[in-house]
Amino acid sequence: MSKAFTDAEVLVAEVLSFLAGDVERLIQFFEATGLSASLIRQAATDPGFNQAILEYAASDELRLLELARHAGRDPAHFASAATAIDTSPESQTTSPRAALNRPTNLARRYEATSPCE
Template sequence: MAQRLTQQDAETLALRALAFLAAEPERLEPFLAATGLGPATLRAAASEPGFLVAVLDHISGSDSLLLEFAGNLSLNPEIIADARRLLGGTAPGDFT
């Protein structure tokens, strides 16, 4: 049975994904480069609409990153996509 996510669950998961990225410079730097953010602007950007979607898009964009993050939380990796859809509507490339 699939776990049913709430909006708050999805936001919490995205914040945990951000903390996961921030924990290691080699994970955070590609995210900052992709978003154009810097360490000084990251906190302010975190309150912007769409930021949490960008975090989940980044995690989902790399199979190894996705599997590492999901493994650290003992989650099915598909829940990341579920959270992304809940926060931002249809994911890129998702035509269902």
């Protein structure tokens, strides 16, 4: 397992802990991703889960700053970790990737019906 992937797993745990620490943040996460409490464990086995969580964390500047303060890390660390573990063909190009601006597709993969199940 690569060091980048291991570092990303630690950051993902920090993101999920941060989200779980506040009901409103957790609800926003479920609404944005379409996931539910009952699907998180299953979704976590998806190869793209870590990257999706890190992209979600970095997709809102205020949330990212609050998360970074909570974790005691530089905000750029979360975005760079998502990029470091990205193995999609698009990541192999030299053009910059757009920031996440829509819900992830994790929920569709797991046939989520409503958040917070």
